[in-house]
Amino acid sequence: MIPPAVAYLSMEIALDPRMRTYAGGLGVLAGDTVRAAADLGLPLVAVTLVHRSGYFEQRFDAEGRQSELPAAWSPEELLEPVSARISLGLEGRAVHIRAWRKEVEGREGSVPVYFLDTDVPENTAGDRALTGTLYGGDERYRLRQEAVLGLGAFALLRALHPEPPRVYHLNEGHAALLTLAVLAEASLGGNAAAAGAAERERARAQCVFTTHTPVPAGHDRFSMALVRDVLGEELASAIEANGCAPDGVLNMTHLALSLSRYVNGVAMRHGEVAQGMFPGYPMNAITNGVHAVMWTADPIARVHDRHIPEWRRDGHYLRYAITCPLEEIRAAHAEAKAALLDHVHRGTARTLDPSVLTIGFARRATAYKRADLVFSDLERLRAISRARRLQLVFAGKAHPRDDGGKDIIARVHAAARALGADLAVVYLEEHDLELAKVLCAGVDVWLNTPQKPLEASGTSGMKAALNGVPSLSVLDGWWVEGHVEGVTGWGIGDASATGDPVLEVTDLYDKLERVVAPLYYDRPLAFAEVMRSAIALNGSFFNAQRMVEQYVQNAYRLKEGAA
Ligand SMILES: *Cc1c(COP(=O)(O)O)cnc(C)c1O
Numbered sequence: 001m002i003p004p005a006v007a008y009l010s011m012e013i014a015l016d017p018r019m020r021t022y023a024g025g026l027g028v029l030a031g032d033t034v035r036a037a038a039d040l041g042l043p044l045v046a047v048t049l050v051h052r053s054g055y056f057e058q059r060f061d062a063e064g065r066q067s068e069l070p071a072a073w074s075p076e077e078l079l080e081p082v083s084a085r086i087s088l089g090l091e092g093r094a095v096h097i098r099a100w101r102k103e104v105e106g107r108e109g110s111v112p113v114y115f116l117d118t119d120v121p122e123n124t125a126g127d128r129a130l131t132g133t134l135y136g137g138d139e140r141y142r143l144r145q146e147a148v149l150g151l152g153a154f155a156l157l158r159a160l161h162p163e164p165p166r167v168y169h170l171n172e173g174h175a176a177l178l179t180l181a182v183l184a185e186a187s188l189g190g191n192a193a194a195a196g197a198a199e200r201e202r203a204r205a206q207c208v209f210t211t212h213t214p215v216p217a218g219h220d221r222f223s224m225a226l227v228r229d230v231l232g233e234e235l236a237s238a239i240e241a242n243g244c245a246p247d248g249v250l251n252m253t254h255l256a257l258s259l260s261r262y263v264n265g266v267a268m269r270h271g272e273v274a275q276g277m278f279p280g281y282p283m284n285a286i287t288n289g290v291h292a293v294m295w296t297a298d299p300i301a302r303v304h305d306r307h308i309p310e311w312r313r314d315g316h317y318l319r320y321a322i323t324c325p326l327e328e329i330r331a332a333h334a335e336a337k338a339a340l341l342d343h344v345h346r347g348t349a350r351t352l353d354p355s356v357l358t359i360g361f362a363r364r365a366t367a368y369k370r371a372d373l374v375f376s377d378l379e380r381l382r383a384i385s386r387a388r389r390l391q392l393v394f395a396g397k398a399h400p401r402d403d404g405g406k407d408i409i410a411r412v413h414a415a416a417r418a419l420g421a422d423l424a425v426v427y428l429e430e431h432d433l434e435l436a437k438v439l440c441a442g443v444d445v446w447l448n449t450p451q452k453p454l455e456a457s458g459t460s461g462m463k464a465a466l467n468g469v470p471s472l473s474v475l476d477g478w479w480v481e482g483h484v485e486g487v488t489g490w491g492i493g494d495a496s497a498t499g500d501p502v503l504e505v506t507d508l509y510d511k512l513e514r515v516v517a518p519l520y521y522d523r524p525l526a527f528a529e530v531m532r533s534a535i536a537l538n539g540s541f542f543n544a545q546r547m548v549e550q551y552v553q554n555a556y557r558l559k560e561g562a563a
Contacts, residue, residue, distance in 0.1 A: 003043075003161050003162075003163040003164075003165065004043050004044060004045040004157075004161065004165050005042070005043040005044065005165060005166045005167065005556070005558050006037075006042065006043065006044040006045075006165055006166065006167045006168075006169055006556055006558075007044075007045055007046075007047065007153070007157055007165040007167070007168050007169065008030070008033065008034070008037075008044055008045070008046040008047070008169045008171060009046070009047050009048070009149065009150065009153050009168065009169065009170055009171060009175035009178060010026070010027070010030040010046065010047075010048050010171035010172065010174075010175065011026070011027075011048065011049065011134070011135075011146075011149060011171075011172065011174035011175065012026055012027030012030060012048065012051075012134060013027055013030040013031050013034065013046060013048040013113060014027040014028045014030065014031035014433055015031050015034070015102060015104065015113065016078065016433075017432045017433045017434045018073060018078060019073055019075075019078055020051065020054030020055045020056075020071045020073050021048065021049075021050070021051045021054075021055070021115070021134070022055060022134070023055050023134055023135060023364070023397070023399065024363070024364040024397070025363065025364065025458070025459055025460070026171070026172060026212055028290075028433065028436070028459065029171075029288055029290075029459060030046070030048070030171055031291075031433075032289070032290050032291040032294065032295075032459075032544040033046075033171075033544060033547070033548060034046050034104050034111050034113060035104060035106060035111075035291045035294060035544065036106075036289075036291055036543075036544035036545050036547065036548040037106070037111050037548050038104045038105060038106025038107075038108075038109055038110050038111040039106035039107040039108060039109075039545065040106070040108055040109070040545065040548060040549070040552075041106070041107075041108030041109035042109070042111075042548065042552065043109075044111050045111065045112050045113075045114065045157070045165070046111060046112070046113040046114070047113075047114045047116065047149070047152075047153035047156065047157070048113065048114070048115055048116070048149070049115065049116050049117075049131040049134075049145065049148065049149055050075050050079075050100060050115035050116060050117040050119075050131050051131065051132065051133065051134045052072060052073070052075065052117070052119060052131065052132050053070065053071070053072050053129075053132040053133045053136075054070070054071035054072050054073050055071065055134050055397075056068035056069060056070065056071050056397070056400060057069040057070070057071040057430065058397045058429050058430050058431070059429060060409070060413065060427065060429060063410060063413065063414075064409055064410045064412065064413020064414065064416075064427065065406065065409075065410055066365075066397070066398055066406050066409050066410075068400050075100045075115060075117065078102070079100035079101060079102050079115060080100065080101045080102070080103075081098070081100060081101075082098065082099040082100060082101050082114065082160075084099065084156065084159040084160055085097070085098055085159075086152065086155040086156055086159050087155075088147060088148065088151050088152060088155065089232060090127075090144055090147055090148075090230055090231070091144070091229065091230055092232070093124075093127075095118055095123060095127045095130070095144075095148070096118070096120050096122045096123050096127075097116050097117065097118055097120075097148060097152050097155075097156070098116075098117050098118075098120055099114045099115060099116055099117060099156055100114070100115040100117060101113065101114055101115070102115070107312075107313060114153075114156060116131055116148055116149065116152045116153065116156065117131050118130040118131045118148060119131065119132070127144075130144055130145055130148055131145070131148060135399060136400075139222060139223075139226060140226060140230065142220065142222075143222045143226060143227065143230050143231075144230055146174050146175070146176075146177055146220065146252070147177055147230065147231060149174060149175050149177075149178075150174075150175045150176060150177030150178035150179075150180075150181070151177050151178065151180070151181050153175065153178060154168075154178050154181035154182065155181070164185075164206070165206075166206070166556070166558055167206060167207070167208055167555075167556045167558070168182065168206055168207050168208070169207075169208045169209075169210070169551070169555070169556070170207065170208070170209045170210065170256050170260065171210055171212075172210065172211065172212045172213075172218075173209075173211065173219060173220055173252035173253040173255070173256050174220065174252065175256075176209075176252040176253070176255040176256035176259075177231075177235075177252075177255070178207075179203060179207055179255060179256060179258075179259035179260070180192050180235050180238055180239070180255075180259075182203045182206050182207060182259070183195050183199065183200065183203040183238060183242075183259060184238070185203075186199045186200075186202040186203045187199045191234060192234065192235060192238035193233075193234050193235075193237035193238040193241055195238065195241070200242070200259065203259055204259055204260060204261045205261055206261075207256075207259055207260040207261065208260055208261065208262045208263075208551075208555045208556065209256040209257060209260035209262070209263045209264075210263070210264050210265075210266065210286075211253060211256075211257075211263065211264070211265055211266075211274055211278075212266055212456055212457075213454075213456050214270070214273050214274065214277060214453060214454055214456060215368060215454055219251060219252065219253045220251075220252040220253075221249050221250065221251050221252070222249070222250045222252075223248060223249055223250075224236060224239070224240070224245050224248045224249065224250060225248070227239065227245075227250050239255065242255070242258055242259070243258065244258055253278070254278075257278055257280075257281045258281075262284065262554070262555045263278075263281055263282075263283055263284065264283065264284040264285055264286050264554075264555065265283060265284075265285045265456060266285070266286065266287065266288045266456050266457040267285060267287045267288065267456060267457040267477050267478045267480065267481065268285045268287060268480065268481055269453065269476065269477065269480045269481075269497070270285065270453075270456040270457060270477065271283050271284060271285025272285075272497075273453045273456075273497070274456075284554065284555075286547060286550045286551060286554060286555065287457065287478055287481060287542065287547065287550075288457040288459050288462070288478060288542070288547060289459075289462065289541075289542050289543040289544040289545070289546050289547035289548075290459050290462045290463050290466065290542065290543060290544055291543070291544045291545075292311065292315040292318065292466055292539065292543040292544070292545065293312055294437075295437060295440065295462075295463040295466050295467070296441075296466050296467060297332075297336045297339070297437065297438075297441035297442070297467050299331075299332035299333070299335035299336050300329075300332045300333070300336065300441065300466075300467050300468060300535075302332065303324055303328045303329060303332045304318070304321065304324075306328075307320070307321070307323065307324050308320045308321060308324075314545070315539070315540060315543040315545045315546065316540055316545075316546075317540070318466075318535060318536065318539040318540035318543070319536055319537075319540040320536070321532060321535040321536040321539065321540070322532060322533070322536035324532060324535075326525055326528040326529065326532060327528075329468050329528055329531055329532050329535075330524070330528050330531075332468075333441075333444075333467070333468055333469075333531065334354070336438075336441040336442045336467060337354055337358065337442045337443070337444070338354060338442075339438060339441075339442055340358075340393070340438050340439060340441070340442025340443065341354055341442070343428075343435070343438050343442075344393065344426055344428065347428055347429065348426050348428065350424065350426050352391050352393075352424055352426070353389075353391065353424075356389045356390065356391045356424075357388065357389065357390050357391070357444050357445070357516070357517055357520045357521070358390075358391050358392075358393060358442075358443045358444045358445075359374075359390060359391070359392050359393070359443060359444065359445050359446075359447050359472075360392075360393050360394075360439050360440065360442075360443030360445070360446050360447065360464070360469075361374070361392065361393075361394050361395075361396075361446075361447045361448070361449075362393075362394065362395035362396050362428075362431055362435070362436060362439050362440075362460060363396050363431075363448075363458070363460055364396055364397065364398070364399075364405070365396040365397060365398040365402070365405040365406070365408050365409050366398065366399070366402055366404065366405040366408075367402075367404040367405065367408065367451075368450055368451045368454040368455070369396075369408075369449075369450050369451075369455075370408075370449045370450060370451055371394060371396065371408050371409070371412055371449075372408050372411040372412055372415065373449040373501075373504070373505060373508070374392070374447060374449065374508060375411065375412070375415035376505045377505065377509065378415060378418055378419065380509050381419070381423065381509065382419060382422045382423060384509060384512055384513045384517070385419075385422055385423040386422065387513070387517075388513070388517035388518070388520075388521055389423075390423055390512070390517070391423065391424040391425070391426075392423070392424070392425045392426070392447075393425075393426050393428065393439060393443060394412055394425070394426065394427040394428065395427065395428040395429075395430075395431040395435055395436075395439060396409070396431050397430075397431055409427065412425065412427055413427055436460065436463065437463070440460055440463035440464040440466075440467060440469060441463075441464070441467035441469065443464070443469060444469065444520060445469065445470060445471070445472050445489075445516060445520075446460065446461050446464035446465075446469050446470070446471045446472070446473070446489075447471075447472050447473070448460075448461055448471055448472070448473035448474060448479065449473070449474050449492065449504065449508065450474055450476050450477070451499060451501070452474060452475075452476045452493075452496075452497060452498055452499035453476055453497050453498060454476070455474075455476040455477035456477055457477045457478045458473075458476075458477040458478055458479070459478070461473060461478065461479060461482070462478060462482070462538065462539075462542040462543075464534075465482065465488070465489075465534040465535065465538035465539050465542065466535060466538075466539040466543070467535075468531035468532060468534055468535050469531070469534065470488060470489035470490070470530045470531060470534045471483070471488070471489040471490070471534075472489060472490045472492060472508070472511060472512070472516060473489065473490075473491065473492060474491075474492045474493055474499060474504060475491045475492070475493060475494070475495050476499070478542060479491070480495070482537075482538045482541075482542060484533075484537065486515075486530070487530065487533050487537070488530070488533050488534045488537050488538050489530065489534060490511050490515060490516060492504050492507050492508045492511065493507050
């Protein structure tokens with residue numbers, strides 16, 4: 001086996017809707033990264049957890065309250081077993097780990113993804129459940145789970161390959177404990193606590209870290225008492241010796257920052273925000289991207305195949321979508337819209353009108369994403385829709401313990417009831433890879449109203465752009481870069497780093513009423529030009545191929561490499 005150059009670690013990786021190993025954007029991004037690496041023939045392996053119990057299946061009651069159904073899936077049916085066995089010492093006893101593998105095939109190569117699994121008979125019942133539930137359990141469960149990911153990935157890779165990878169890429173802080181294993185390997189006698197400056201430099205040379213959110217709850221913290229109890233004295237001392245536990249609390253982001261040679265945020269604006277949060281570490285930025293072939297709906301893909309067949313091999317060619325005939329783009333979009341309305345009908349028995357301006361919003365339901373912002377003034381919205389009809393399609397899951405997120409879902413349902421026949425609003429259950437694709441391609445405008453500056457990047461608007469669906473979005477995350485007013489879509493509010501919700505609501509309604517709806521209804525060819533520019537200007541850049549190429553050039557730098 002060729003030794004992998006890059007080992008990519010992520011708590012969630014979304015590969016297949018039947019494998020419920022992801023909760024949202026982070027996992028989808030990791031999946032797109034793996035697919036793009038396989039396309040490029042990059043020698044990369046990925047490691048994640050198997051999450052056997054599955055991220056839940058979503059249901060709503062009559063009031064729109066979310067409930068969660070278990071969604072266990074069977075790795076035995078969808079993955080190949082790996083014969084290597086490893087074990088870790090956690091809480092003073094051995095935790096045994098096996099792994100499953102899925103080979104992700106791309107154009108120029110393939111990438112193995114390993115799923116760590118503690119559900120083996122040698123383990124205690126508690127340990128068997130450690131790779132069961134994504135973002136579940138209490139603090140102790142989370143720390144043990146992150147130990148399985150970080151330390152388990154390191155051990156598995158050493159069991160599979162005699163040579164270490166040149167680079168470990170930590171996709172978010174959940175995998176940060178890996179840095180301690182790297183440090184131990186770089187240290188005399190394998191004792192990370194004894195590491196000096198030279199050993200730390202050797203470890204840092206091997207690690208790259210991507211931080212994904214400015215939201216504080218997204219940065220795991222564990223008390224050092226818990227860390228000592230779970231990881232043992234040696235690793236706990238190493239954390240303290242590194243200065244990663246000020247005030248007796250381990251911050252996983254600080255650990256990853258302190259032991260990585262390259263760190264980045266996931267959009268240019270997020271890089272600036274992250275730099276402000278962590279002033280001690282030089283922060284870079286590599287803007288996220290989505291897998292172009294995977295996220296382009298069939299009717300649009302057929303237009304590209306006719307005019308720019310190279311796009312399947314190289315996303316840069318999407319730039320030349322600017323020459324595609326507008327009528328073909330309109331016809332392809334109408335097909336994608338019909339597929340969405342059909343999906344809505346099958347899921348909800350509601351019949352939406354294909355001639356009506358249809359606005360989409362689908363992302364994790366959590367407070368800062370503000371799915372309900374568009375309902376701030378129902379009278380105004382009703383008036384807009386009376387003059388120029390609108391309909392709205394929503395999707396998105398709230399984490400089972402995110403009551404704020406569940407309240408937002410319920411408020412969207414309440415607004416839908418209040419608006420009644422004046423404006424159709426549907427909320428679809430079960431946001432997953434499949435639904436996301438149908439939605440992003442099938443609506444006419446993609447709405448995004450996060451609270452600034454908390455949207456690090458956002459990727460669903462990129463999926464929409466690839467399909468010729470322009471965004472109407474607050475200027476945060478990727479949209480700061482992707483937005484050209486009236487050309488690729490429309491901004492909401494001003495360009496400042498912190499938003500004003502009152503101004504944003506007014507601006508959202510003004511734009512809908514005076515710009516977007518008139519363009520859609522009165523000047524359909526001018527609207528189609530915006531659609532086409534969204535593909536040519538944004539689809540050609542905000543794709544995973546460009547993103548992975550930027551990681552290779554800026555972060556991995558395999559030629560100079562480590563050691
Ligand atoms: C793309 C995607 C997301 C992320 O959307 P954001 O715009 O980044 O919030 C979440 N869930 C699913 C299923 C997706 O496909």
